[in-house]
Amino acid sequence: MEVKIINDYQELSRIVGYEIVHLVRLKPDAVICLPSGHTPLGLFDELADQHNRKLADFSRCIFIGLDEWLGMDEHDQGSCKYLMYTLLFDRLGLKREQIHFFDAKTTDPGQECKRIDRIIALLGGIDIMVLGIGMNGHLGLNEPGTDPGLYAHVTELDTVTKQIGQKYFTESIPLTQGITLGIRHIMESRKVILMASGVKKAAIVKQLLEGNIGNMLPASLVREHPDAVLYLDKEAAGN
Ligand code: PGA
Numbered sequence: 001m002e003v004k005i006i007n008d009y010q011e012l013s014r015i016v017g018y019e020i021v022h023l024v025r026l027k028p029d030a031v032i033c034l035p036s037g038h039t040p041l042g043l044f045d046e047l048a049d050q051h052n053r054k055l056a057d058f059s060r061c062i063f064i065g066l067d068e069w070l071g072m073d074e075h076d077q078g079s080c081k082y083l084m085y086t087l088l089f090d091r092l093g094l095k096r097e098q099i100h101f102f103d104a105k106t107t108d109p110g111q112e113c114k115r116i117d118r119i120i121a122l123l124g125g126i127d128i129m130v131l132g133i134g135m136n137g138h139l140g141l142n143e144p145g146t147d148p149g150l151y152a153h154v155t156e157l158d159t160v161t162k163q164i165g166q167k168y169f170t171e172s173i174p175l176t177q178g179i180t181l182g183i184r185h186i187m188e189s190r191k192v193i194l195m196a197s198g199v200k201k202a203a204i205v206k207q208l209l210e211g212n213i214g215n216m217l218p219a220s221l222v223r224e225h226p227d228a229v230l231y232l233d234k235e236a237a238g239n
Contacts, residue, residue: 001224002229003209004232005233005234007233008234009198010042012042012195012231013045016195017043020032020130021047021056023191027127031126032063033065033130033181033185034084035066035130036067038132039132039133040195047088047092051093058098062098063084063099065100066131067080068081078170078173081101081104102116102152102179109179113152125190126190127191130193131193131194134161136204137204137218137219139194139218140186141155142155143155143161143218144158144217146183147183148187148221150182151185154179156177157178162176190227191227192228192229193230194229196230196231199236208230
C-alpha cells in the first residue's frame, strides 16, 4: 500500500476526486463504491463540481452502496442511503438503475447480502473502492474481529461505532447491527483508496501503518492489497 500525505483536506478531496474521474474517463462504465461518513464530503463536492462543469460523465457508471444501519432506509435521515443520495447520487443526476444499495429494511438480511454479492459478481467486481477509516479501524461496518473471508454480511456493531454513529442523527438512536460489504469485496476490488483527515484520525492511522496486519484492525488488511493508496492530510499523518 502506498501512503500519500497531502497538505490539507481540500487538496486531499480534490486528488481522490481526480483519481475517480481519471478512472471514469478510461472506463466509462466503471463500478464504483464510495463510503458515507464525514471524510468523503469534500470528495462528493469535488465529483459534483466535475459533473456540473461537464468534465466528468458518470452516466454509465454503476455505484454500489458500502453499508447501512440495519433496519433503516433512505427515509431515515442519517442513514447511509439518505446521505449518499442527498450528498452525491442526486447531485450527479444518477438513474436508479445505476445504484445498487442494501435494502437494510428487509426481513431477510441474509438473502439481501446474497443479492448484493450476486450483483457485484455479475458486474465483474468493483473497479474502485474508496473507504474512510473508523476511529476503531473499521472499514464500512467491518468491525474489529471481522472475518476477512466474508463477502456481504450482517455485523454486530462495536461500542465505538454505536457511539460515533450518533453523529449522523439529530436525536439519540439505538444502533446495534449493520449490513456491509465484506473485507473480501474490498480485497478483490481492483483499486482501493483509503482516506483519513484530521488530528482525530492520527492515532488509528499510526496503528494501521505500524501495528500488525490483522482483522482486529480491519483497515490494516488493506496493506496487503496490490493496488491500494492511503491518502492522509497532514493532521491525520501526525505532522
Ligand atoms: P468518518 O467515518 O468519515 O465520519 O470519520 C468513517 C467511518 O466510520 O468509516
